[in-house]
Amino acid sequence: MKRIITYLVVIAVISSCADLDLVPKDAQSELNYWQTEEDARIFLNSMYADLMSADSYLLLSALSDDAYTRAQEGYRNIANGNYDASNGVVRGMWSGRYASIRRSNIFLNNINNVVEISEEKRAAYIAEARFIRAWHYFYLIELFGDVPFITDEISIEESLEVTRTDEAEILGFIYDELDLAISDLPSDVAGDQQGRITSGAAIAFKSRVHLYNGQHSEAAALAGQLIDEYALFPDYGGLFNMANENNEEVILSLQYVPVDREHGIQYFLIPPSLGGYANFSPLQELVDSYPMANGLAIDDPLSGYDESNPYQNRDPRLSATIIHDEYSLTDFSGNEVTIDTSPGAEPNGLNFSSNSTPTGYYVSKFYDQQARNVSNSGLNLIVIRYAEVLLNYAEAKIESGTFTSADWNNTVRQIRERAGLSGAAALNYPGNDQEALRTIVRNERRLELAFEAGHRFFDIRRWQIADEVLDGWAHGIQTNVSPQDDGYERVDLRTFDTDKHYLWPIPQSERDINDKLSQNPNW
DSSP states (O other): OOOOOOOOOOOBOOOSOSSTTOOOSSSOBTTTSTTBHHHHHHHHHHHHTTSOOHHHHHHGGGGTTTEEOSSOHHHHHHHTTOOOTTOHHHHHHHHHHHHHHHHHHHHHHHGGGOOBSOHHHHHHHHHHHHHHHHHHHHHHHHHHSSBOOOOSOOOHHHHTTOOOBOHHHHHHHHHHHHHHHHHHSOSOOOGGGTTSOOHHHHHHHHHHHHHHTTOHHHHHHHHHHHTTTSOOOSOTGGGGSGGGTTOTTEEEEEOOBTTTBOBOTHHHHSOGGGTOOOSSEEOHHHHHHSOBTTSOOTTSTTSOOOTTSTTTTBOTHHHHHEEOTTEEEEOTTSOEEEEOOSTTOTTTSTTSSTTSOSSSOEEOTTOOTTOBTTTBBOOOEEEEEHHHHHHHHHHHHHHTTOOOHHHHHHTHHHHHHHHTOOSHHHHSOOOSOHHHHHHHHHHHHHHHTTTSTTHHHHHHHHTTOHHHHTSEEEEEEEOOSSSGGGGEEEEEEEOOOTTTTTSOOOOHHHHHHOTTOOOOTTO
């Protein structure tokens, strides 16, 4: 299947010619690049790689109460509150998004110069670029609040004079851009173009933006447009297998292909016995949030939970997401193996070596048996899927006080049935209590979307609960080595300052070269 693969587009700026309009005959220049549909498509394809790196796709979850990263210091320091405006992740997120916005502006400034292209295709390409630029601005305002707002190519000198624009103005721009994109994007694409942005992706993304900004009626209306336009893939675990890529649930994914374009996050996820290094480890707090298969929370006395046998009869999404002690899987040679994560067990046990898990858990989600050299994977990474749309719809309706039993059946119940939960506690409508419904849908998002594109990281911030869930020790498995915390392994001490941590600081390196950039409060 043809994928969207990144091409490096080199536009030579010729400064040695006496006549600046002279087009060199032996090199492709900015003056002669924008000629054909292929020129536009190659440049646009390169912009898709900017949507999200594989590392940030995964590691944003380590900034939440779902996971811990041992070796990625920049992420780890944000998670435990020990960071400032010089943090490399903060700096990289800012500079990377603005570099991508610049590429979007270049494309939009030049696409109308292309002659050899149909007007329908031109409009679709412009719509894709508008979506991508809106995507980057969304992430910037979510992380930094007010940011510089640039919709044209600017010089280095001009970039040193920019100031911050109110995020409300940028949010309005995002909505306008997505409306324009929706009107010109196709509802579907041919099989060899899977991965291109569609109108469904733009509608789903706009619903997400409205939800994040507390505009629940708008979020529900947009999500409602997509109900029954997509479908849940029958098998939750299979949703993340390469054999099932671009299935009926996937709305937009980062496209990879073996050898030509691969990512290496699997190395962070799998046990040392499979060639991995535990650089990303699920936390006990996430494991405990999975209910029993009957839908009851593990702290419910009627749930049947047994702390001495903690993984038995749990929500099947737990094993589809997390490798735990005595977990069975098929290795790269096709052999069935059992993973022992008990303390000190060689080689996969808790803290056995610097390669082993510090929490007692590894990650099964995204496991790719076909990965080249164990860790080089061509598995696509999903950034928008139908289950999120259903959860967006459910949350928006709950927050607006209009959620019904029919809405429950069309959203949460469908998701739980697909996951393999059964019984009245899991599937029956729990009633109209808004706080109870809010608790259910928030936890459902946590489980369903675990480790995908930073959903939990953004959720705890927009719900204003980060100061609650990132306060104190993050834990691993129960070892009973210490009586503290009921014997659960202490992994990382987290702090979250409500006076400043809900926004990241403007990078100091940016303020060093532009004194017109103000800083966020208390940084």
